[in-house]
Amino acid sequence: KQEVTQIPAALSVPEGENLVLNCSFTDSAIYNLQWFRQDPGKGLTSLLLIQSSQREQTSGRLNASLDKSSGRSTLYIAASQPGDSATYLCAMGTGGFKTIFGAGTRLFVKA
Amino acid sequence: EAGVTQFPSHSVIEKGQTVTLRCDPISGHDNLYWYRRVMGKEIKFLLHFVKESKQDESGMPNNRFLAERTGGTYSTLKVQPAELEDSGVYFCASSRGGGPSGANVLTFGAGSRLTVL
Numbered sequence: 001k002q003e004v005t006q007i008p009a010a011l012s013v014p015e016g017e018n019l020v021l022n023c024s025f026t027d028s029a030i031y032n033l034q035w036f037r038q039d040p041g042k043g044l045t046s047l048l049l050i051q052s053s054q055r056e057q058t059s060g061r062l063n064a065s066l067d068k069s070s071g072r073s074t075l076y077i078a079a080s081q082p083g084d085s086a087t088y089l090c091a092m093g094t095g096g097f098k099t100i101f102g103a104g105t106r107l108f109v110k111a
Numbered sequence: 112e113a114g115v116t117q118f119p120s121h122s123v124i125e126k127g128q129t130v131t132l133r134c135d136p137i138s139g140h141d142n143l144y145w146y147r148r149v150m151g152k153e154i155k156f157l158l159h160f161v162k163e164s165k166q167d168e169s170g171m172p173n174n175r176f177l178a179e180r181t182g183g184t185y186s187t188l189k190v191q192p193a194e195l196e197d198s199g200v201y202f203c204a205s206s207r208g209g210g211p212s213g214a215n216v217l218t219f220g221a222g223s224r225l226t227v228l
Contacts, residue, residue, distance in 0.1 A: 004153075034217070043115075043221035044202065089154070098167065099144075099204075099217060101154040 002027045004092050006102035013080055014110050021075040021105045023090030032093040033066050033073045037086045038104070044089065048075070080109045113137065115220035117203050123226045129191040132223045136185070136205030142166075143186050144206075144217065145178060149199030157201075160186060193227045200224050 007022045025033070032051050036044040048057045048064040050073070056065040063076040077084060090102040116135040124130050136143045145157040157176070158168035162183035171178070175194070180186040190197055201224075204217040 032216075036219070041224075043117075044204075044219035046216070046218070049216055091154075093217075098156045098159070098170075099146075100156070101146075103153045 002092070002094060002100050004090055004100050004102035006088075006090050006105050008105060009103065010106040010108075012108045012110065015080060015082060017080050017109075018076070018078050019080055019107075021077070021088050021090075021107070023073040023075070023102055025071050025073070025090075025092045025100070027092065027094065027100075028068050028071060030068065030092045030094060033064070034091045034093065034099070035062075035064050035073075035075050036089040036091060038089060039086045047088075077107075080107075082109045082111045085109050115203055115205050115218050117201075117220035117223045119223055120221065121224040121226070123228065124193055125228050126195055127192045129189065130193055130225060132188045132190075132201050132203075132225070134186045134188070134203030134205075134220060136203070137207075137218055140205035140207050140218075141183070142206040142208070143180060144204045145186070145188055146202040146204065146219075147199050148202070149196065154202065157188075190225070193225075195227050198225055198227045 003026045005024045034049045035047045050057050050066040061078040066073050085108050087104040087106050089104045092100045118133045141162050143160040146154050148154045156170040159166045160180045163180050177189045200222040202222045204219045
C-alpha cells in the first residue's frame, strides 16, 4: 500500500527560526515528490517539485530534498515569517498518475 | 495563463439532495483529476480523465458519484443522493501531460467545499 506520512502534524515556532518538515513515503518507485502549501479556505499552491532523478530543489527560502533509498523528503524553511503560517502537504507522484498525499503539517509562525 | 477554476466555492445541501461541482482546467491540459478531503483526513484521489476518457476511476467511493468531461474541456462531479459523509472539500487539478519524465505536474483549483446537513 502506498502511503505518505508527515511529521510533525503541527508545529509552532518563533519568527526567524529555521525549520524542517519531514515526509516519508513507502514507494521507492516514485516519479516525483511535490510540496504544497494550503492556506485556510484556499486551494493548494505548489511550492517545489522534485523529479525522481533529482535530489533537491530550491526556491527562495525553501529547500526540498528527496532521498528515494530511505523514502524520505524534507522541506527546509529558512528564516521563517508569520506569512509562512499554513498547512504544508507532501505528495508523491506515482506511475499511475495518482498523487498520494500526506495528512499535512500545520505550521504557525509567531511574530 | 488562467488557473484551474472550480464552482461553487461552497455548497450547503440537505441529505438526499443532488449537487454538481464543476471544474475548468487550464486550457490545453488534457489530464484532469478529482480529489477530495473529508473530515480532516488526507486528500484522496477520486479519478483521472485524459481528455474526455476516464483513465482511472478507482478512487470513486460509490455509484452515488458521477464524473463527466464532455468534449474534453470542463468536468462535472455529481453527487446524487448526497449523504452526510460526503461533506468535505473537493479539489480539481489538471496537468499538461504525464509519464516517467515527470511532466505530470498538477495545478490545483481552490476547491469546492460541500456541506451535507
